[in-house]
Amino acid sequence: MSTFLQSSLSHEIFSSFPMLFFTIFPLFLISLFFIIKWYFSNSVTTRNSPPSPPRLPLLGNLHQLGLFPHRSLQNLSHKYGPLMLLYFGKVPVLVVSSADAASKVMKTHDLVFSDRPQRKIFDILLYGSKDVASCAYGEYWRQVRSLSVLHLLSNKRVQSYHHVREEETLRMMEYIKECCSSASPLNLNDLCSTITNDIICRVAFGKRYREGREMKLQEALSHKAEKCAKYLDEFMEQVIEEHISRWSDGDVSVDSEDQNDFVDVLLSVQKTNAIGFPIDRTVIKAMILDIFVAGTDTTYTVLEWAMTELLRHETVMHKLQDEVRTVVGNKTHVTEEDLVNMNYLKAVIKETLRLHLPVPLLIPRKCMENIKLDGYDIAAGTHVIINAWAIARDPSSWEQPLEFKPERFMNSSIEFKGLDFELIPFGAGRRGCPGVVFAIAVNELVLANLVYQFDWKLADAVEGKDLDMSETFGLTLHRKYPLLAVATKYDRNR
Secondary structure (H helix, E strand, O other), X not given: OHHHHHHHHHHHHHHHHHHHHHHHHHHHHHHHHHHHHHHHOOOOOOOOOOOOOOOEOOOEOHHHOOOOHHHHHHHHXXXXXXXXXXXXXXXXXXXXXXXXXXXXXXXXXXXXXXXXXXXXXXXXXXXXOOOOOOOOOOHHHHHHHHHHHHHHOOHHHHHHOHHHHHHHHHHHHHHHHHHHOOOOOEEHHHHHHHHHHHHHHHHHHOOOXXXXXXXXXXXXXXXXXXXXXXXXXXXXXHHHHHHHHHHHOOOOOOOOOOOOOHHHHHHHHHHXXXXXXXXXXXXXHHHHHHHHHHHHHHHHHHHHHHHHHHHHOXXXXXXXXXXXXXHHOOOOOXXXXXXXXXXXXXXXXXXXXXXXXXXXXXXXXXXXXXXEEOOEEEOOOOEEEEEHHHHOOOOOOOOOOOOOOHHHHOOOOOOOOOOOOOOOXXXXXXXXXXXXXXXXXXXXXXXXXXXXXXXXXXXHHOOHHHOOOOEEEOOOEEEOOOOEEEEEEOOOOO
């Protein structure tokens, strides 16, 4: 019976095969036609596009990014060149991997490449991308950029918060001293994160937010976007209402030039219309969150990698300690006035920024019009990713690019402020980060005090050459594993 059914079924299938073939095959051809058409035609049709690796339908080149896109893109650029066209889905993405190409994008044709691609995550977290970093290029961007540069992150304003940096640094040093007696290992990742969080919270909000029921703002970022946005908005509303209440009570004068924190500054600007255009509460919240999120994570990343490299390279550590201790003399701690004379400290931070860029792939840009770039046709709407990590390790710009050698900067004019495209950790041009001065002020003071007040060694007798240097890729490039080290209080009288 079974054999009979199988035979009958086979007969029915094969007898109907011609009908099935002529019904399905045209549909297959039509589908194939549209897949091929999609593959070879997209929003950008140019006569001479940059070199591009083969891509898959629908995915484009997304499958080639891997867990560490900055490394994957560097490898692809070795084959396809410093200007390379990829497709994320059907979105064309120009990847820039050399200092010369980066200069042409962020200097020669900076205006054309000054827009930002729209990102849903930024719209959710930053009130429709109303912050400086992610908002679209145009009049609104010019207004909030000016507000940020002139009122929040100017040299004068940054210097006015020196007492906050020094007080929080001293608190950190006192904590480390307490741990010295037990000789127990310290988690330097946590310490660097905590002090950066405390400094920026005090500067932005007027007080620390990490104890008791007040949860760290950074922890909120681990939630889903909508939940995180709700938490952050509730927090910001609470902070703003507290500041308005202080003003009502007369604790802060709206007319005072020496405001306590960034919220005070923005509320004062809003009340007096000091910049010639109105800002609402949404703008205030977006700008404060932008500074907090961008400033905290990137700043402490530099500290943790600097200490990592110093613990791996004893000679560099001792040379830095000699400089700092010579400059400071018999004082109990390093002040910001001392930093002016610490050239090797500045070289160590530059070299850390070169090897361990906090944001390896700069925030994407978007081309606003059709343009020729190095002979290639770049169409309007093309997204642009600048692989600053690959540029900082380019052997055509750096000798022994994979080695940690601060000495390379001792007789070098190269800076990281956006004029030298071999080193662009903060970006460059119109969309460069306005918080450079603030970030470096924190890094220099904290690092100088760490190496001045203590001698350091890795925990568990680990040798520097054996230290695991694995990374974890997220918004910023952190160490994958905690940096555990033992501190011994430095005896200035020995």
